[in-house]
């Protein structure tokens with residue numbers, strides 16, 4: 001048993017303007033723009049491959065509207 | 080459990096409360112938002128929210144005061160360094176900064192910029208150089224690149240008619256009143272972390288009575304440039320950085 005870094009993000013979907021800068025900033029290709037839109041009509045950012053997130057916060061840093069909260073923890077891995 | 084991770088002790092990054100919940104009016108992906116956020120984070124980390132006074136410009140950042148939970152004064156177009164001079168002299172214990180675009184700082188406000196720097200006012204000047212007049216519809220700015228198309232030079236800037244891109248930050252280095260001058264960008268995580276360090280230094284300098292600090296942010300205006308936000312960042316790296324290379328220009 002080893003430990004593995006696990007990350008996850010929460011997007012403020014109503015504040016997000018769907019600029020897509022987080023999508024290109026993510027080194028692990030976790031993010032995409034949702035097919036759904038928010039009240040302003042923007043396709044907000046969302047996790048497409050949540051298991052690949054390592055909580056590096058790159059997406060949060062580049063977000064011009066401070067819409068992303070990043071969480072990170074260590075989990076036991078079985079391999 | 081999937082949702083177990085969303086606990087306060089696992090939180091590594093979130094919006095600082097110094098930036099309030101008012102939605103910013105900037106176009107999606109605009110560099111102004113990233114720089115606003117960095118300013119708020121630095122003010123938060125330094126614990127100087129109650130002691131900081133910002134001066135908002137005319138330009139896309141004209142409403143900057145709506146988004147920061149701190150004192151702000153709006154200035155007439157280009158006059159932010161003059162207003163900052165008065166405020167800093169009246170309140171020497173305050174951290175006073177201006178926030179200005181290239182039209183504001185390098186066109187209509189050239190005199191105020193140069194003379195505030197020449198007097199060595201103990202202020203921080205934050206300069207958003209997106210090489211265009213974003214707010215008014217994408218007209219040519221003094222900093223517009225050679226050959227770059229804008230609404231007032233639709234065939235590209237022709238230096239025989241329009242003069243050369245004005246590298247005003249390089250000019251400010253020559254002035255004895257300036258003590259810290261650096262050129263930064265906010266196009267990726269690494270550049271953002273670097274820029275944040277520069278901002279912190281710029282704010283700290285306000286208390287040292289050694290002169291003016293100027294931080295130029297080479298920036299994008301994806302609407303004015305007519306590109307997607309991601310493409311605008313790429314275009315900036317390829318084209319803007321040649322004319323406005325990143326790095327420290329003066330630090331004494």
Ligand SMILES: Cc1ncc(C[n+]2csc(CCOP(=O)(O)OP(=O)(O)O)c2C)c(N)n1
Nearest residue numbers: 137138139156180181182183211212213214
């Ligand atoms: C005295 C005066 N002259 C002209 C204008 C029109 N005007 C508004 S914003 C602006 C330029 C904005 O460009 P910049 O400072 O680069 O800011 P950006 O919008 O690109 O961030 C101009 C010329 C004005 N508001 N007041």
Ligand code: SF4
Nearest residue numbers: 026053054056057059
């Ligand atoms: S925290 Fe890092 S890995 Fe996770 S979504 Fe954001 S950029 Fe991608």
Ligand code: SF4
Nearest residue numbers: 106109139213300301
């Ligand atoms: S016009 Fe340009 S500078 Fe103004 S908010 Fe839009 S992208 Fe930003």
Ligand SMILES: [Mg+2]
Nearest residue numbers: 180181211213
């Ligand atoms: Mg501009």
